[in-house]
Amino acid sequence: MSIIDNLLALQNHDAIIRSLQQQINDIPVRIEQEKHLETRAHEDLIRVTDQLASIQTQLDELLVRQSDTIAAIDSMNADIEVAVASRIAALEEAVGYKKRDLITIESNIAHAKENLALAEQARTNSQKKYADATANVKAYIENINKKTEEVQAKLSVAEEERKALVEVFQSPIEKRYLAYYERFSKRRWPVIAHISSNSVCEGCHMALPQAKQQAVRKAEGIVTCDYCGRIVY
Numbered sequence: 001m002s003i004i005d006n007l008l009a010l011q012n013h014d015a016i017i018r019s020l021q022q023q024i025n026d027i028p029v030r031i032e033q034e035k036h037l038e039t040r041a042h043e044d045l046i047r048v049t050d051q052l053a054s055i056q057t058q059l060d061e062l063l064v065r066q067s068d069t070i071a072a073i074d075s076m077n078a079d080i081e082v083a084v085a086s087r088i089a090a091l092e093e094a095v096g097y098k099k100r101d102l103i104t105i106e107s108n109i110a111h112a113k114e115n116l117a118l119a120e121q122a123r124t125n126s127q128k129k130y131a132d133a134t135a136n137v138k139a140y141i142e143n144i145n146k147k148t149e150e151v152q153a154k155l156s157v158a159e160e161e162r163k164a165l166v167e168v169f170q171s172p173i174e175k176r177y178l179a180y181y182e183r184f185s186k187r188r189w190p191v192i193a194h195i196s197s198n199s200v201c202e203g204c205h206m207a208l209p210q211a212k213q214q215a216v217r218k219a220e221g222i223v224t225c226d227y228c229g230r231i232v233y
């Protein structure tokens, strides 16, 4: 065997040894690699576990909110029932009042209709009385106008006849007496009054001096009352 062959044999053998040593040296690295995979898997586990916990928390919160919301809806529904019952009771009471009002109003309407009928009858009666009164007044006025015309005619005749009675007064003294009479008659009536036997003027009922009575007896011109101015006789 040559030296080269020996060296080559040695080298071949060393190659086997190096390969084996290399395999032994690689084991910790592989272990580290495997451990790293485990660590990553553990980290994944923690992350997913955290996610699960987070979702669980969200779900728990949602369940609490669901429960609270259902309770609130139930409470509100109960309130609605109470409110509806209360409102119905109030409305029914109000309707009761209105029905009683309606009964009173209808009673009053019936009463008013009766009164209306009575009032219409009364108006019919009044209209008839008014028509009668109008006719009566018209007849009365026509009658009184006729009478007035008659009286006016009589007055004209009397005034005409008076001229003859006035014409009797001719002398100045007679005309003076007539003037006194005419003047006095415009203020008082009658102008001429009787004097009683005990000398009382019957125009004013005052007692005159006895001389007046004597003057009247003597018939000396006209004698007048000292108190009222009437011509006494």
Ligand SMILES: [Zn+2]
Binding pocket: 201, 202, 203, 204, 205, 206, 225, 226, 227, 228, 229, 230
């Ligand atoms: Zn007199």
